[in-house]
Amino acid sequence: MRKLRENPLLLSAVIAIVALVASFWLLNHPRSTLPFLLTLGALLAALLQPIPRWLKVLIGGAILLLVIPAAGFKNSFLFELGIQTGIYAAMALGLNVVVGLAGLLDLGYAAFFAVGAYTWAIFGSPQANEFMPWKIFPLPGEYFYLFMLVAVVVAAITGVVIGSPALRLKGDYLAIVTLGLGEVVRVLANNLDQPINITNGPQGITPIQRPPIDWFIALLDRFGLHLSRAEAYPLFFYLLVLVIIGIVTLVNVRLDRSRFGRAWIAIREDETAARAMGIPLFPTKLIAFATGASFSGAMGALFAAKQLYVSPESFTLIQSIMILVMVILGGMGSIPGAILGAATVTILNVDLLKSASDYLNDLRNAGFVLDLGFFKYNFANLPNQLEPAKYERMVFGLIMILMMIYRPEGIIPERRHVLEMKKEEA
Amino acid sequence: MLEILIQLLPSVLLEGLILGFVYAMIALGYTMVYGVLELINFAHSEIFMAGAVAGAETFILLKGAIANPFLLLALAILIGGAVAAIVAILVERLAYRPLRKRGTTNRLVPLITAIGVSFFLQDLVRLIEGLWHNAFYRRYPSFAVFEATYNLPNWIGVLTIALTVWLGFWVLAYFGDWLIRLFAKKPRATGRTLSLVAAGLTLVFLFLYRHVVFADLGMTIQMKSILVIVVSLAMLYGLNWLVHKTKLGIAIRAVAQDAQTASLMGIDPDVIVSRTFLIGGFLGGVAGVLFGLLYTLVHPYVGFIPGIKAFTAAVLGGIGNITGAAVGGLVLGMLEMLGGTYLTFLTNGAMGTEYKDILAFMILIFILLFRPQGIIGQQLGEKV
Numbered sequence: 093m094r095k096l097r098e099n100p101l102l103l104s105a106v107i108a109i110v111a112l113v114a115s116f117w118l119l120n121h122p123r124s125t126l127p128f129l130l131t132l133g134a135l136l137a138a139l140l141q142p143i144p145r146w147l148k149v150l151i152g153g154a155i156l157l158l159v160i161p162a163a164g165f166k167n168s169f170l171f172e173l174g175i176q177t178g179i180y181a182a183m184a185l186g187l188n189v190v191v192g193l194a195g196l197l198d199l200g201y202a203a204f205f206a207v208g209a210y211t212w213a214i215f216g217s218p219q220a221n222e223f224m225p226w227k228i229f230p231l232p233g234e235y236f237y238l239f240m241l242v243a244v245v246v247a248a249i250t251g252v253v254i255g256s257p258a259l260r261l262k263g264d265y266l267a268i269v270t271l272g273l274g275e276v277v278r279v280l281a282n283n284l285d286q287p288i289n290i291t292n293g294p295q296g297i298t299p300i301q302r303p304p305i306d307w308f309i310a311l312l313d314r315f316g317l318h319l320s321r322a323e324a325y326p327l328f329f330y331l332l333v334l335v336i337i338g339i340v341t342l343v344n345v346r347l348d349r350s351r352f353g354r355a356w357i358a359i360r361e362d363e364t365a366a367r368a369m370g371i372p373l374f375p376t377k378l379i380a381f382a383t384g385a386s387f388s389g390a391m392g393a394l395f396a397a398k399q400l401y402v403s404p405e406s407f408t409l410i411q412s413i414m415i416l417v418m419v420i421l422g423g424m425g426s427i428p429g430a431i432l433g434a435a436t437v438t439i440l441n442v443d444l445l446k447s448a449s450d451y452l453n454d455l456r457n458a459g460f461v462l463d464l465g466f467f468k469y470n471f472a473n474l475p476n477q478l479e480p481a482k483y484e485r486m487v488f489g490l491i492m493i494l495m496m497i498y499r500p501e502g503i504i505p506e507r508r509h510v511l512e513m514k515k516e517e518a
Numbered sequence: 519m520l521e522i523l524i525q526l527l528p529s530v531l532l533e534g535l536i537l538g539f540v541y542a543m544i545a546l547g548y549t550m551v552y553g554v555l556e557l558i559n560f561a562h563s564e565i566f567m568a569g570a571v572a573g574a575e576t577f578i579l580l581k582g583a584i585a586n587p588f589l590l591l592a593l594a595i596l597i598g599g600a601v602a603a604i605v606a607i608l609v610e611r612l613a614y615r616p617l618r619k620r621g622t623t624n625r626l627v628p629l630i631t632a633i634g635v636s637f638f639l640q641d642l643v644r645l646i647e648g649l650w651h652n653a654f655y656r657r658y659p660s661f662a663v664f665e666a667t668y669n670l671p672n673w674i675g676v677l678t679i680a681l682t683v684w685l686g687f688w689v690l691a692y693f694g695d696w697l698i699r700l701f702a703k704k705p706r707a708t709g710r711t712l713s714l715v716a717a718g719l720t721l722v723f724l725f726l727y728r729h730v731v732f733a734d735l736g737m738t739i740q741m742k743s744i745l746v747i748v749v750s751l752a753m754l755y756g757l758n759w760l761v762h763k764t765k766l767g768i769a770i771r772a773v774a775q776d777a778q779t780a781s782l783m784g785i786d787p788d789v790i791v792s793r794t795f796l797i798g799g800f801l802g803g804v805a806g807v808l809f810g811l812l813y814t815l816v817h818p819y820v821g822f823i824p825g826i827k828a829f830t831a832a833v834l835g836g837i838g839n840i841t842g843a844a845v846g847g848l849v850l851g852m853l854e855m856l857g858g859t860y861l862t863f864l865t866n867g868a869m870g871t872e873y874k875d876i877l878a879f880m881i882l883i884f885i886l887l888f889r890p891q892g893i894i895g896q897q898l899g900e901k902v
Binding site: 191195197199257258260261264265267268269271272273275276279280282283287409413416420424475476477478482483484485486488489490491492493496497500 | 557560617627638829
């Protein structure tokens with residue numbers, strides 16, 4: 093392994109070959125999980141290992157723009173997975189600003205996601221006619237892009253409103269208050285169907301307009317790809333998410349290295365010292381909170397358009413915890429870590445746990461008998477409560493506990509931490 | 519309208535008081551752990567839940583064997599408390615102690631661990647229950663003796679109304695005095711004057727509404743509610759004795775004040791922390807059984823809302839303060855019942871019972887912002 097690391101040429105060759113093999117495997121078996129994971133592993137290795145930049149771009153671009161879409165046409169679930177990963181990655185990056193950089197534990201992050209989603213859901217569906225005097229709703233799909241910006245603003249304002257009381261509190265209290273306020277937003281979404289019907293209560297809102305993609309279909313036609321509307325939408329959203337991830341990552345990197353980024357980290361490391369250095373605590377924290385919220389709001393609007401349907405069920409505490417787990421797993425404060433964490437947790441949650449459930453179900457239905465000679469077990473007797481997909485809380489809880497005990501800095505620790513460690517050793 | 523509100527008042531307050539006792543017992547677990555470790559033990563709501571589920575299992579398993587419901591309840595309380603205490607000790611040993619030993623300086627690390635433990639325990643109980651019964655909702659059996667209702671004498675209701683109204687007028691008088699002082703130069707009214715003014719107004723009020731107040735208020739109480747009050751009072755009294763009169767209690771208080779100095783006096787902080795989790799866990803477990811007795815349905819996710827309310831109660835009373843936790847629990851229970859009933863009533867059902875959970879959060883935020891030391895409790899400086 094060490095030899096590999098020291099020889100960049102060999103490393104590049106190995107990664108390129110693995111990426112190539114994995115891609116072909118995935119294209120031939122778009123429905124199996126293993127080649128998909130291998131492809132992602134190759135992508136990750138290419139992005140994180142010290143190989144030439146042009147090779148990184150080549151492998152990354154080929155896998156993200158060619159291999160996964162091509163496999164996605166055979167198995168549209170891959171698009172779904174990609175879009176969800178992207179949405180969660182953007183949110184994890186947003187929460188990373190709050191938890192990772194500024195060190196503020198926010199347990200109500202899904203509230204901003206809800207605010208963003210409802211912003212487009214209400215005006216992009218006939219719902220707004222219920223309480224608005226003009227009967228012009230749903231707004232046409234073109235407005236979606238405008239409303240992504242509106243969602244950013246509304247979520248940021250919500251962040252300021254929630255943050256103003258919450259951020260005056262110290263660490264531990266902040267966590268429980270944000271948890272409470274997150275629940276408040278969900279309860280409001282659930283109950284604001286009376287006296288005025290704003291959110292349509294527990295039934296949720298549907299159908300929600302999507303951005304029109306005639307131009308996109310026409311564009312693909314030119315390249316010889318003839319897709320129906322139903323086929324083109326997943327591809328469109330997939331590409332849109334990729335673009336957004338790119339923008340969000342760029343914003344994050346710039347923020348990380350800005351005056352604000354350094355102020356946030358100073359607050360995280362020692363509040364009293366930061367204050368002594370002239371950093372205004374409350375406004376700086378509030379900006380972190382609002383920034384994180386605005387990322388979540390934008391993704392909420394996208395989620396509403398993709399899903400065609402929103403309901404309070406999608407914005408529970410477990411959502412907030414899931415995004416937190418992504419940040420913790422990847423490494424608090426680390427941008428590649430947040431993306432990796434989001435990908436891992438989403439794939440685990442959406443794909444692996446469900447596959448495991450299906451597998452166990454198949455074994456049970458087939459009455460499979462495991463015979464090890466000394467041990468015999470008939471899978472028909474397997475209790476049907478044993479469904480890995482329903483135990484996401486246990487999985488998330490375990491990840492949190494184990495990471496905190498054994499590797500609190502995360503899988504890909506923040507660069508500053510690494511540099512600090514090295515300095516201490518020297 | 520006002521007549522109905524007045525008539526409802528004593529019953530609502532009584533119900534709130536009963537709920538408040540359950541909150542108080544959970545809040546004690548939060549507050550004791552916070553006292554010794556300065557850690558919000560998020561997992562405490564799941565320790566409470568473990569007690570509730572263990573109590574349900576005891577009831578269901580032993581229902582056939584033991585005919586006397588009171589004996590059954592005593593057993594359920596013991597087993598529920600014991601199970602919860604064991605869970606609490608295990609959580610401390612397996613999740614929190616490794617962090618303490620490593621000596622992490624990051625405040626978020628123990629907090630995140632606590633949240634992780636909380637989620638892990640929810641699904642662990644679900645898994646165990648699911649494998650055992652193929653279902654994870656458990657119901658407490660009902661006994662005729664426990665469900666029996668008794669009428670309360672009318673004077674209790676009258677007294678409750680009088681006291682509540684007096685309290686309301688006292689607050690009004692306080693703000694009235696403040697308003698007068700804004701415009702006129704006069705010394706601040708003493709507490710005695712305010713009390714007398716409030717008492718006078720109360721008498722007028724009672725006279726004006728005599729047809730409501732002195733009519734039959736129809737206050738009833740169920741046997742199980744009486745049991746909840748009795749058991750909670752016994753537990754709170756026992757805890758008070760334990761903390762103030764025994765060596766263990768002195769050691770706990772010493773560690774809460776200054777762990778390092780305590781260890782110089784021959785106290786092992788690790789042992790004391792473990793004992794604190796045991797006591798807090800036991801109380802939480804008993805609260806779980808009482809909760810189950812009151813509301814019958816328990817499941818692995820039942821702990822979340824009472825847990826957060828009890829935390830609010832602990833903060834309301836002043837976190838780290840044992841008396842405060844008890845007082846906070848009772849106050850929160852009553853406020854919540856009042857808010858829950860009257861909000862629905864006043865808005866014609868437009869704002870349903872779900873809003874009463876919001877009420878608890880609002881109280882939490884207000885207390886944290888304006889009186890972070892709680893009702894009882896002194897202001898502490900920030901440790902640097």
